[in-house]
Amino acid sequence: MxxxxxxxxxxxxxxxxxxxxxxxxxxxxxxxxxxxxxxxxxxxxxxxxxxxxxxxxxxxxxxxxxxxxxxxxxxxxxxxxxxxxxxxxxxxxxxxxxxxxxxxxxxxxxxxxxxxxxxxxxxxxxxxxxxxxxxxxxxxxxxxxxxxxxxxxxxxxxxxxxxxxxxxxxxxxxxxxxxxxxxxxxxxxxxWRGRSDLLPWVVAGAAALAAHGAGLGAPWPVLAGALLGSAAGAARDLRRT
Structure with a gap:
């Protein structure tokens, strides 16, 4: 761990x-x-x-x-x-x-x-x-x-x-x-630290837009972006260790 x-x-x-x-x-x-x-x-x-x-x-x-x-x-x-x-x-x-x-x-x-x-x-x-x-x-x-x-x-x-x-x-x-x-x-x-930050930011934005496009009202787009963006960032950091 x-x-x-x-x-x-x-x-x-x-x-x-x-x-x-x-x-x-x-x-x-x-x-x-x-x-x-x-x-x-x-x-x-x-x-x-x-x-x-x-x-x-x-x-x-x-x-x-x-x-x-x-x-x-x-x-x-x-x-x-x-x-x-x-x-x-x-x-x-x-x-x-x-x-x-x-x-x-x-x-x-x-x-x-x-x-x-x-x-x-x-x-x-x-x-x-x-x-x-x-x-x-x-x-x-x-x-x-x-x-x-x-x-x-x-x-x-x-x-x-x-x-x-x-x-x-x-x-x-x-x-x-x-x-x-x-x-x-x-x-x-x-x-912003450069290209290494691009993945979690893109995932968070895409997740929020997808939830909004699916007709989900507040607060689901914000929550989807926060959780999936954080997960993407955590996965990126784990690959570096």
Whole structure:
């Protein structure tokens, strides 16, 4: 069985305040692209009749824009709590392979530091942390700093979107709805390592498109892409060992 050989010589693994500050700075640029996404979630929650408190509780605990939008699409009166919960669970299962990919850092934590890091893990912070690991830095504080910066921005933007939701009604297809996708595409650039990354990326994209083409609605395309792309990447890495 392949085992993690541990950090390279001279690489410090831990959880430091300096790493958290570096994560905050790294996340600041991404928060600009995520602001419209938070506004959209806030406006959608207002349109579905959720109060500001309910919107903030949902945003603070779930902290996953795609999952929140899927839940809001299902929202009705009476609230389909079970259906919405299952939909959010399925779409957030992609976090499992993300956590496994960060094992060289997270496996050396325990208690509140470990579970707190996992609790605030999101796609964008994951991508930033992967870039850190590839640069030879394994400070879990970076992940938490980046994630908490995005969480704070998310809460503020969801609040603003809810407050002004009644005054601003954007039509479907408005460019602001593309902001979150653009932000995610931007963070793919620093983690691209060349042709060796092409296979899992192509498999993930093809799987998501196939699920969408088959008529499967959210969250199945995202889940199919995440799981099959991760499997392709794991198979590639196993062949190298």
């Amino acid at each position: 392949h085992q993690d050989p541990g950090p390279p010589a001279g690489v410090r693994v831990g959880f430091t305040a300096a790493g958290a500050r570096r994560g905050c700075r790294a996340a600041l640029a991404l928060t600009i692209g995520l602001m419209p996404f938070g506004l959209v979630v806030g406006m959608a929650a207002d349109a579905k009749g959720l109060s500001l408190l309910e919107t903030l509780v949902m945003s603070g605990l779930v902290f996953a824009g795609t999952a929140q939008l899927v839940a809001l699409e299902l929202w009705a009166d009476p609230a389909p709590v079970l259906a919405a919960t299952l939909a959010v669970l399925v779409i957030n299962l992609r976090m499992a392979p993300m956590g496994a990919a960060l094992a060289p850092v997270l496996d050396r934590l325990s208690g509140l530091r470990l579970w707190g890091s996992l609790a605030v893990l999101v796609d964008n912070a994951f991508a930033l942390m992967v870039a850190e690991m590839r640069a030879g830095r394994r400070d879990a504080g970076f992940l938490v700093g980046a994630s908490l910066t995005m969480w704070a921005n998310w809460m503020v933007m969801c609040c603003v979107g809810h407050v002004f939701g009644a005054a601003v009604r954007l039509p479907p297809g408005h460019p602001v709805f593309f902001a979150s996708v653009a932000a995610l595409m931007a963070i793919l650039v620093p983690i």
